Every structure is written in C-alpha cells, then in structure tokens.
Amino acid sequence: MCFKHRTLGQGGVIGLHSGPHNQTDGILIRNVGWNLIGPIAKCMQSCAVGSEKERGCLQLLNALIESCNPKEILLGILEQIDEAAGDHISRIILPFLQPLQIVLLKLGNKKSYSVGLSLSTIHSRLSNLPVPYTAQQMQEDKYSLCQCCLALVQFAQPFIDIVSQSIDLSKEADTEEMRKELLTFCFSCLKYPLLNAPLNTLPEDEGDHPLRVFAKQIMGFLVSLGESLPRTFVQRGHSAPTNDTEGSISGNEVCSVESLACLSYLLFVQHIGIDSFPFVFGPSFLVKSNMGHVAVLLKRTEESLLSKGLDLLEHSLLRVDNGSLPEDVLEVLTANQVLQDLVKVMTLCPIEHLRKKSLATLQLVIDKFCVEGKYKLFRCLLKISSHAGVEGYIIHNIKNQIDAALKTNPQNKWFLGTRLTPLLLSALSLSEGAETDLLQMSDRIMASLNLLRYLVIKDDDNETGVWSELAKIEQDFLKPLHTGLNMSRAHYDAEIRSTHEKKRGSHSGKPLCTVTAGGNKLPDMTPEMQLQVLQSALFTFDLMESVLARVEELIEVKLKSAPEGKIGSS
Template sequence: MSAELGENSFPSTISTLLKAGNTVQAVTLFTDNKNSEEVRNNSWDLVPIVARYLTDECETNNIEVFKCCQKLITVIAENSKPEEVLLQFIEELETADDDTKFVMLLKPLEVVLLRVPDKRVTSLGWCFNAIVDYLKKLEVPEDLNLVGEERLLLDSNEIVNRIVYLYNELLSFCETFAKELRGVTSSKNILERKQVVARFFVELLGSPLAFLDMVIYKNTKSKARLLAEELITAFCYLNLDPYKFLEMYNDSDLVKPSDLSLGVFYYLILSEEICHNYLPKVYNPAYTLNYSLTFVNSLLSQDGQFVVEKGIDLAAALLKNVDQLELPYVLLDSENYSKFCKIISNVIVHNECVELRKKGLHALHTFLWSFEHQGRYLLVKNLIRNITHSGLKGNLITTYKEMITQEIKTSGIKNLPPYYVTHKLYNILDEFTLLKQKEETDLVDESDRIIASLNFLRYLVLVDVSGDIGIDSYLETLENGYFKFLRTGINMSQEHYRLRIKEVAEEDTKVETEDCKVSVTVSGKDLIEMPTEKKIEVMQMSLTTLDVIDSILSRVIECIKIKKPNV
C-alpha cells in the first residue's frame, strides 16, 4: 500500500485510518521504512492530524486510538525535521485547551528539542514561553483565608490537584534540560542555554503556583512546596548567581521572568531559605532590598492570601538583613519605596486575614526603623498625610513617639537629631493633629488617631523639662486650634448621641411603622436596620469613646498648666 501512496496522500491516509479506528494499519504505515521520508517531510500536516486525538475525551472514549496517537507523535518527534516539527508542536501548545493534550506533547517536545542543532537558544525560548502561557491560563483556588491546620486542606482541593498534576508532569521535562547542562564547560552557547533554562524554572514559580501555600506547617510540606523546592534545586544546579535577576539586565528577552515569578523565587530562597547556601555573600543587603522591593510589591498587589503572605515574608527577610544599617533617606526617592508603603498599608487596613494584617504591620514597623532619622521622619510624615485609616495613623503616631523615646535613652534629650525637635517636630505635629472638618470632624471615627496624638503630646510636655525639644513654643498653636476644636467637637458629639439615644428609646415604645423609624448614623454607617438595643449599645460605645478623648485631653491641658501656669 505504501508504494502506491501519492505525494500528498500519506497525511490524508493516516487521517482516514484514525477516523476509522484502524490503529494497527496506521502504526504499520508510520513505522514502515518505506514511508520514513513521508514522516520526515510531512510533519506540518501530520502533527495536527495526530494531536487532535491526544485529548481527555479520546482517552476516555477511544483508548486504542489515543494510545496509537501517542506512538505516532513520538515517531514524528524522532524522525521529522526538528526545526519544522518544533514550530508545529509550539502551535499545538499555544492552542491547547486540554490538560491531556498539554501533557502528551511534553515528551515529544523534549525529544525534538534534544535534536535541534546546537540546542538553539531561540528554540528553547519559544517552547518554554508556550508552556508558561498555558499554565498562566489555569484557574487558581478561591481565597478561603485558611489558617493553622486548615491550610493542609488545600492539598485536597480539585483546582490545586490539577495544578500539581501538570507541574509534576513538567518536572521530568525540566530535569532533562537541567541535567544536560550540569558540569558542562561554560562556552558562550552553553551559558546562554543555562540562562534561558534557569529563567524558565523561575518563571514556572509564577502563576498559578504562586497562589498556592508553600509554608511548612508542623513539619508537613504541601504539594506546592515540594514542587517549588524541586524547581529551586534545579535552578541552583545550574550554578548561576540568583541575584543576577535583581536589575534584570539580561542579554536575552526570550524568557523573561515576571516580577511575580521573581518575587516567589526570592521568597523561597531568602525567606524559606531553600538552597540558601547557593547565595553569594558579596552583595550588600541594602542593594538587594533596593532592587527586590519591586518583586515584593508585585506579590503584595495580588489577590490571594498565600501570594500576599509571600510578599510580607519576603519583605521581612530583606529587612532583617538590613537591620542596624540605618538606610539613607535618599533611597526613598525610588518609586518602589513609596509604592511599598502604599501597598503594605492597604494590606494592613483591608486584608480579610487577621494574621496577614498583623504580619503586615510588623513588616511596616521594621521598614520604618530600618532608616536613619531623616528617613524615618519623611516616611511617618508622608504616611500620615496619605493614609485615611485612623487606626493605622494612631499606630504611626505611637511609633514616632517610640522613636523619640529610644533616641532620648540612647543619646540624651540634649542630643536629639533635628527631626525630633522644634520646627521639624512642629511640622509633623501639624499632620498628627489635623482635623479637616475642625469641630465638625467625626471624632469617633478618628478616635484612634486623636487618642494617640493626645498621648504623644502629653508625653512631650512631661519629658521636655529642659525645653530642648521645644514643645513649649507649639502650645499656643495647640490651644488655639487642636484643643479648641476637640473640646467643641466633643461637646457637640456628646449632645448628638444623647439626643439620638433618647429618640431611639422613645421610638421603641411606639408602634413600629416605616414612617416613624429614627435614622441613626455612627461613623458614616447607617444603623437603621439594627434592633433598638443594638443601636443604643453602639451609641453608648461612641459616648464612651468621647469620654476617653475628653479625659486624655483634660490630662494634657492639666500637664500644660502645671508646666506653665500662664498658659
């Protein structure tokens, strides 16, 4: 039969045989030496004919044809022109929407790549990018805010198992190219191949793997963690400098890891300390922080508990290395630093996971303390100016108070840096005590910041006995502005809540109708849907908060009168 085949009939004959389920004859034709030239020269037509059966549906419903096509695709990979069939395999990968087809193409793709003359870097790059593009289309698990032992449940998630399955299939593919390059003399061609393969390993750490849990819990490693360790180990066996990615001045853009992938890469090495001994010791920690923040920001900007956690942990690891260095304030000119402050603040305020909010706050504190005094001053001042959350503002005010306290203990009150005294201090106090709506400010909503600022002012009045801090010169500004607005605002708010409590209590004695409901708003939130008891409870809590503010304000004013009777 083969002798009778016309020039273009071989592919169509194979197609007809496969459609009819005549697998024996299809394999016979493919393996007949008389048709070797047909196989060699017709890969462009043969690959899509055979690949269409390498699907989950065909494996389920027509296993004989599926197994037959597994053999045929291998024959094509082994005998066709490598440059030509490679392009066809890449096209099949790019259009694949079936995990089975994706996996079935990996082994023949590996065979072809090993046959490409000199293992051309461009060929590797094209294949690796096609693989990564397929993986990026995979669904990631829903963010369930799992904590503690609950995290282990993720390994039974169907979406996670799909991701793990595909990555496990990929590992042998990765190992082939890593093993081929180990211990090979580093000619220019070999070095370029190593770099492309290494970038591929790093890029595989991005989506979707980045969104899975990689923390060791009670000596138990998740499936994603084991995959990540394999990829990092494969990278390290190539004997390349992991820090070469920091500035991304690579000589090839064939495979360029994303910031997300690099974030996970450095998280695993620096925070989880996987293959940590491969890190060169010559790099300055400030340098690595400066260039790694962009990867931290990428992790923190994602939607997902585990990927955000990686960002916080990476930040913590980087900041731990710069502890006691007192970073120069000029670093803050970099956009990465302002972006980090903005994103980590957003995590602290809005993330649904309590543990992540706490870890984020600790990372921000460490970040602030890592700078010399001018840097700390600029960071606190700009954060207070740009964030809106009262609780975080109050925390920053308390942190600044702790900075002054620490410096007094260390250097003495007479040797304080200029950023804690007189005009610089007055500038930051202007931010701490700002009431945009003056006496009409919602004091309950702003209570955390107000309480922290009053405690800070009381501390300054008490500690500045010698006058070296210069708080005395700022007292008139406080009295004519901040204190005045607070006192008026407290009185107005107390009257407001007492009146509302009375109205709600009276309403409860009447017949409930839609028209007679009293509208109650606390800190911008409408309480109309609450039961009467709950409304009164919330407003009583608001009155208690106002009483606390009033009490601290009175103590501050009393301290000022004792210090300066004429004030």
C-alpha cells in the same frame, strides 16, 4: 517496520498493519503522517492513563516520529497542545512531552526557535490551570499541574545541558539563542505557577513537595544557564528590565517584575538558590533592593502574593540590626509605595492574619531605622496614612521615641528641641479643626491627648519644646477639640431624643432607621440598636473630654508651680 495501511481499530484505536516494504508507502507516511497526530490525541483523551490503549497510541506516535519530517511532527504535536482546554490540558501535555522532546532533539543544531516555541506553547496552556493553594488541593492535584511541572523539568533538561556544556566556550549563535529561550521559560515559570504557589504554607516535612522541587529546579536552571543571581538582583532591584551586559537577562520579554519579585522571594524567604548568591551585599543594601520587589507583591490583592510580599519585607529587615537602617532607604522611589501599600493591607485587607502581619511588619520597619530614619518615617506615615487607627499607632510610637530620648539621650536632635517641633505640631492637631469627625478620628485624638499628657508630666525643662509651642497647640488642638466635643455632644443628644420619640410612636422592634455606607444599604436598625450606637458615641466623647480636662488641669498646675521663666522658654 513499514506502514502498508492505516485504520481506526475497535474503540477508535489507530492501527498500523505491517507488510512488505514499499517505497511508496514510506513517501506517503513522510508526507501526511503528521495528520494522524490529531486522531491519536483524540484517542488518548478517551482512554485511561497507563492503559494498553494509551501505550498503543504512544507506540504509533513514536513510529510516526521515526518516519516523518520532524518539523511537521513538531507542528502537529504543538497544535494539539495549543488546542487543549480544561481537564484535557494535562491529559494531552503529559504523554506528549517525551515524543516532543525526541522530535526537538532530532532537529540538529538549528532548534533554538523550536525549543522556545514548544516551551512557550506548553507554558501558555498550563497557565490556564489554577494553582493549588490548600494542603488538600496540593495533595489531590486535581488538574495534574504539579505533575506537569515535574515532567516539564525533565523535558527541558537536555536543552539546559546543551547550553550549560558550552557556557564557557565561544558561543555559537544558536546556542546563545537557545539560552535566551530557556531563560524566558525559567522566568515565565517564576511568574506562573511559582508566584502563586503557597510555598510558605508547606510544612517542613513536605520539603519534597512537587512545587518546591519545581522551584529548586528552575533556580538551578538559571544558574546552569550562566545567569548571575546577584547581578540579576542588583540590576533589576531598582528599575524595570532593560538590555544589559552579557551574563544577565535581556529585555522585558524575558523577565517581568513579577518574575523578579518571585526570584527575590525564593532567595531570601525560602532560601532556594541562596547557595549561588554570595553575600557580598550589606543588609541595608538588600532592603533597598528588595523594596521594588515588595512593592510589586503588595499592590496585588491575592492572599498568596500579599503574604509573599510581607514575608519578603520581614526577612529583608531581619538581617538588619535594630536602630541601624539608614534614613536614605526612604529615598528609594518604591519605599513610599511600600509604606502606602502596607497601610492599605493593614486597614483594608479582608484577611485578618494578613492585617495583623502587616501591623507587626510596620513595627519592625520602625524598629530597624536609625533615629533620623524613624523621624522621617513618622512624618511620611502621618501624611500618607489617612486612617485614624494607623495615625494613632504612629503617634504612640512618637511618644516612645521621645521618652527614650528624654531618658537616655538628651543630645538627641530629632526627638528633642526644635527638630521635634514640626512632628509635634503635626501630631497635636485636628485636620478639619472643630468640624473634624471626632468619632471617626477618635483613635488618633486619644493618642494625641496621651502624648500631650505625657509631655506635660515629664518635660519640666522644655527639652521637647512643648512649652514653647503651647500657645499654638492650644489654638490648633485643644480649643478646636473643646468646640468639636460640644458640637458633637449636642448633635448626638438631639439624635437620642429624636430616637426616643420615634420609639414611643412606633411598635417596639420595628426597623425605623436605614443606613447606607459606600452607596450600599446596610441592614435596617431598630430604635434600640440606634440608641446603643448613639450611647456608645457619647461614651467616646466622655472619655475624650475626661482626658482633655486632665491635660488642661496638668498644664495649669505646671504653669503655676514652675519658677518664673523656666517653663515656656526655648
């Protein structure tokens, strides 16, 4: 068919009229035909998907591809994709992928740059679409992101085949360059949309969900491109991407830390691509290597990423036997960051199930470490937590370890004897002495009192060194706690009297107390509400005082009843 005349038909449909072959027409089409791509794209946006009008537009586009310079058509198509926005992104990308693929295949051997430019342009536009999160959103696929992902896999497949078929042969420069472009695309897809994709919430009967299929295809592409998943995991697990040897990703522009974190998540949580990952590494090594990936995920605030980070840490630890994780895991640079972020999720995350999950994961971390690892972990957590509830939880775990040592392993050098002393003194102390906010620190203080009560009852032979350090414990913990309780009780008693006076001098129920937290004004409190808060505080002080009195009573009884020189000796 030759092109004699171009018109905009009814409804804006572009029409081509056939006529006798004319060489001038052919030259004109080759020179300016790419200018028609814009009107074609505009026409397609206004017609229904799969309509006769859309088919006519695609036929016209294919005719232009046959007649015009491929590079000009390529730029014309990419221009339309790059300008697409909002609801029109998928509406332009989906019908243009196959024509764009045809154009790229017509370019011959020197097409790696054009393939990379096409993939980056398409991915850049898709990155503006929200990733569906709930089951309903995934089913609706409002912005056709899932559909675009599957179409993008089909679009990239021929170029993957070109590289994979020559992967074992002497590589030409253009093939190797295309390999790098395709790797860049694959790792970009790991960052978006797969990093945010809720793969962990998909039910088992949705194994063929587009996002899961897309993840499997991308991991398969990496293997087909000759990317060694174990080498990538090992070389990138401890540090930022750098140039390295053949057969692995090269350069920061190819692979971000987020992409690597997603790769690790797909391998070890979803088990996607795990068949191409031979398990030549020990469980402890995998935990060390995954620490960096977990740190990347836990520092984010999005629910899907936090969930992935917790899942990755959990699945890494589940491969380790209880009590076998070596202490040198804590020497990994990112391990300290993971612990801090775990505490932040536990205490600050507004999503309840993630807070509960992080607490369970912390206990899993504790259970997996060897005895020395547990000891160093507890010391680390007491330094970095800055949260009374977490510190109380750690002190409770310290008590459990001491109990296990006393019952089953009297030779334990970490939770008995002089090695225990620094940890013990750290647990049995008040950070601000008598001026410590006892109400805010009540969880930690109660855990410390329970630990001391346990030691006084169980350790008659001074195996933990508690009796040797009793004078210091009294000086740094018991006496300041007595003073602090007296001061706090006096303060709250005065507040209660003041509130009663305000209540008698005002109308009942009228807000009289304004409270601010973090610079934000909270709802006003009535005198009745204020009294309830103050009474609750006094109840907490009563409880502390009761346990404190019991501990001091036990200490006195033990000191009086013990044979001379037995208690208190090292």
